[in-house]
Amino acid sequence: MTAILPARLGQRLEEVDTPALVLDLDAFEGNLRRLNEALAGRKVRVRAHAKTHKCPEIARRQVAAGAVGVCCQKVSEAEAMVEGGIGDVLVSNEVVGAGKLARLARLARRARVGICVDHALQVNALGAAALAEGVQLDVYVEIDVGARRCGVAPGAPALELAQHIAGTAGLRFAGLQAYQGSAQHVRTMQERRERIAIAIEAARSTRALIAAAGIACPVVTGAGSGSFMFEADSGVYDELQPGSYIFMDADYAKNEWAPPLPRFEHALFVLATVMSTPVPGRAVVDAGLKASSVDSGLPTVWERPGLTYARASDEHGVIDVQAGAAGPALGDKLLLVPGHCDPTVNLYDWYVCMRGGVVEALWPITARGAVA
Amino acid sequence: MTAILPARLGQRLEEVDTPALVLDLDAFEGNLRRLNEALAGRKVRVRAHAKTHKCPEIARRQVAAGAVGVCCQKVSEAEAMVEGGIGDVLVSNEVVGAGKLARLARLARRARVGICVDHALQVNALGAAALAEGVQLDVYVEIDVGARRCGVAPGAPALELAQHIAGTAGLRFAGLQAYQGSAQHVRTMQERRERIAIAIEAARSTRALIAAAGIACPVVTGAGSGSFMFEADSGVYDELQPGSYIFMDADYAKNEWAPPLPRFEHALFVLATVMSTPVPGRAVVDAGLKASSVDSGLPTVWERPGLTYARASDEHGVIDVQAGAAGPALGDKLLLVPGHCDPTVNLYDWYVCMRGGVVEALWPITARGAVA
Numbered sequence: 223m224t225a226i227l228p229a230r231l232g233q234r235l236e237e238v239d240t241p242a243l244v245l246d247l248d249a250f251e252g253n254l255r256r257l258n259e260a261l262a263g264r265k266v267r268v269r270a271h272a273k274t275h276k277c278p279e280i281a282r283r284q285v286a287a288g289a290v291g292v293c294c295q296k297v298s299e300a301e302a303m304v305e306g307g308i309g310d311v312l313v314s315n316e317v318v319g320a321g322k323l324a325r326l327a328r329l330a331r332r333a334r335v336g337i338c339v340d341h342a343l344q345v346n347a348l349g350a351a352a353l354a355e356g357v358q359l360d361v362y363v364e365i366d367v368g369a370r371r372c373g374v375a376p377g378a379p380a381l382e383l384a385q386h387i388a389g390t391a392g393l394r395f396a397g398l399q400a401y402q403g404s405a406q407h408v409r410t411m412q413e414r415r416e417r418i419a420i421a422i423e424a425a426r427s428t429r430a431l432i433a434a435a436g437i438a439c440p441v442v443t444g445a446g447s448g449s450f451m452f453e454a455d456s457g458v459y460d461e462l463q464p465g466s467y468i469f470m471d472a473d474y475a476k477n478e479w480a481p482p483l484p485r486f487e488h489a490l491f492v493l494a495t496v497m498s499t500p501v502p503g504r505a506v507v508d509a510g511l512k513a514s515s516v517d518s519g520l521p522t523v524w525e526r527p528g529l530t531y532a533r534a535s536d537e538h539g540v541i542d543v544q545a546g547a548a549g550p551a552l553g554d555k556l557l558l559v560p561g562h563c564d565p566t567v568n569l570y571d572w573y574v575c576m577r578g579g580v581v582e583a584l585w586p587i588t589a590r591g592a593v594a
Numbered sequence: 595m596t597a598i599l600p601a602r603l604g605q606r607l608e609e610v611d612t613p614a615l616v617l618d619l620d621a622f623e624g625n626l627r628r629l630n631e632a633l634a635g636r637k638v639r640v641r642a643h644a645k646t647h648k649c650p651e652i653a654r655r656q657v658a659a660g661a662v663g664v665c666c667q668k669v670s671e672a673e674a675m676v677e678g679g680i681g682d683v684l685v686s687n688e689v690v691g692a693g694k695l696a697r698l699a700r701l702a703r704r705a706r707v708g709i710c711v712d713h714a715l716q717v718n719a720l721g722a723a724a725l726a727e728g729v730q731l732d733v734y735v736e737i738d739v740g741a742r743r744c745g746v747a748p749g750a751p752a753l754e755l756a757q758h759i760a761g762t763a764g765l766r767f768a769g770l771q772a773y774q775g776s777a778q779h780v781r782t783m784q785e786r787r788e789r790i791a792i793a794i795e796a797a798r799s800t801r802a803l804i805a806a807a808g809i810a811c812p813v814v815t816g817a818g819s820g821s822f823m824f825e826a827d828s829g830v831y832d833e834l835q836p837g838s839y840i841f842m843d844a845d846y847a848k849n850e851w852a853p854p855l856p857r858f859e860h861a862l863f864v865l866a867t868v869m870s871t872p873v874p875g876r877a878v879v880d881a882g883l884k885a886s887s888v889d890s891g892l893p894t895v896w897e898r899p900g901l902t903y904a905r906a907s908d909e910h911g912v913i914d915v916q917a918g919a920a921g922p923a924l925g926d927k928l929l930l931v932p933g934h935c936d937p938t939v940n941l942y943d944w945y946v947c948m949r950g951g952v953v954e955a956l957w958p959i960t961a962r963g964a965v966a
Contacts (some may be wrong), residue, residue, distance in 0.1 A: 240691070268936055296909065315909065318925050329724075341924055372872055372910065497687075497714065498688045498713065498743075504742070508965075538687075590963075591941060592945055593880075593881070593885050594612065
């Protein structure tokens with residue numbers, strides 16, 4: 223597994239065995255800069271989402287670039303981040319189960335740890351875990367700001383839960399988790415702006431209600447790569463949780479990108495080899511759906527005009543060659559832009575980090591498969 | 595990664611941390627039996643497809659049940675199988691790249707190793723690798739029997755390639771790979787039978803052409819879980835390559851199953867926990883698309899009438915609760931039947947093997963992520 227290295231330092235990209243998950247370091251570092259430039263002069267903090275990359279090497283670079291810490295979705299992911307040197311982790315998700323909560327509380331001995339709730343029973347269980355471990359946990363109330371997934375309704379239900387947290391030993395009410403996930407891939411700027419305006423208003427009014435009840439609401443946190451400038455400019459959000467901005471996948475590339483959002487560059491690729499050229503107009507690569515997740519659409523072929531990734535099966539990708547286009551030869555290597563970066567990363571144990579066409583580093587994806 | 599065990603032996607299923615990949619041993623063993631019973635009295639051999647399970651523990655049980663060996667799709671998968679004690683492995687796929695071919699040839703020192711080709715350049719490269727290692731490789735010509743993926747056309751192009759193999763030192767022409775993958779999930783028995791009839795005729799006529807040219811064609815191999823009885827009854831196929839029959843996923847369950855095909859039982863599940871019950875009619879589990887692959891459809895909820903897995907995001911599964919149905923409580927555990935077993939298995943490092951609701955064994959998925 224991770225013990226088998228996917229490439230050698232100094233190797234040229236075309237020598238790397240395939241399929242391989244390739245990170246273009248110039249584009250990645252450029253994306254870190256683009257985020258900072260877009261947010262320059264604003265008071266919001268970045269809490270980058272580590273579910274995207276699952277890699278402490280990347281998290282440390284995000285913190286070095288100014289992020290206050292990271293978000294995770296799972297306790298096991300948070301453990302990998304703390305183990306990798308990150309001192310401030312928010313599990314931006316509900317967690318149920320005594321074993322997981324005990325681990326979360328243990329983690330709070332080594333790092334600042336936050337967690338979300340949307341039910342009183344979760345609060346009770348968290349309090350018990352914090353007391354048993356002798357730690358204090360930051361607890362955020364998740365409100366449903368339009369994604370219809372987890373979260374209590376904005377307003378009174380959130381206040382009730384905040385009061386419950388404030389009255390529970392071992393817990394500190396830390397604020398609101400207000401992430402509108404379903405808006406991130408709405409294609410037009412205008413529609414995304416409208417969806418986020420609803421989220422902002424829900425967060426604003428809920429925070430005001432909680433403050434009016436005499437409970438401090440230190441942080442409103444949320445936002446993703448497709449919308450974060452709207453939240454940043456709202457005056458309501460204190461922390462932003464973009465994840466995919468570092469990689470930019472094919473699905474995000476289908477969004478309209480216009481100011482105030484910066485245009486990020488593709489930094490994540492799957493390197494594939496043409497293993498079959500059975501008939502004119504068709505080539506087959508060795509990267510199928512076990513090499514590039516297809517849940518949000520097929521990968522696209524990078525900088526090879528006329529080539530379209532048309533079908534994926536487990537271990538095959540069928541490439542259509544447009545009439546008149548130069549078809550790839552057997553053995554050619556193609557870079558694919560994954561349809562969805564997060565689950566694609568979760569298929570690999572290593573990033574092959576490349577600069578100027580040469581392998582510069584190998585970064586382990588230590589939280590790969592950390593779903594528990 | 596694999597060092598972290600997902601469960602303890604003797605644990606009850608409801609105590610297992612989630613998400614977990616659960617194998618029901620009674621159902622699994624029953625599926626091994628069902629395959630054998632269906633094939634009783636026929637001369638075809640089973641060469642089970644290990645891309646489905648990626649686990650030598652399972653491969654050894656398939657061999658113990660009568661399989662002559664396994665198929666793999668990748669060299670790294672084949673290495674894991676040989677390392678795990680399997681002595682006869684067919685890479686039922688084209689492989690391109692000198693490094694991979696050198697590894698394949700090395701593997702042939704320890705096991706019987708077969709490989710497929712659909713281009714003369716692949717034959718030349720295989721010959722060079724076999725000579726360099728001083729081994730002989732079994733080489734199969736893949737013919738396209740209707741799936742429009744890899745493979746030369748049946749007939750003359752296959753003969754030409756067979757002659758090329760027969761004339762290449764280090765290689766033995768072993769027969770035809772004739773797998774109709776795209777027919778496996780055609781829903782009606784009748785349509786599947788028609789598609790496979792075309793594949794059978796293509797394989798029959800191509801074998802006859804090769805034999806007429808004076809070249810022995812020892813093996814015709816192919817077939818999958820959705821069709822194998824048609825190939826078994828054809829008199830043309832010598833080996834069958836079913837993979838999913840051991841698990842039966844939700845997509846295969848949508849097929850019409852009728853004699854001569856046996857009806858396999860669901861043996862593979864994702865155990866999930868209800869982590870949020872935000873509003874009546876909706877529950878959210880901790881198993882999203884990083885826990886159960888959605889490329890062939892969403893998972894289904896096992897034996898909980900009125901519950902439907904309606905939407906997946908990275909780490910969340912939204913469960914719709916039908917009006918009047920008993921909604922799950924926070925913390926309830928649900929078994930999900932994955933939409934597609936192969937890529938779901940590829941997300942996990944371990945099978946939690948269960949019998950009678952108790953964890954009986956943990957089997958490592960040693961070829962997880964083995965895409966190269």
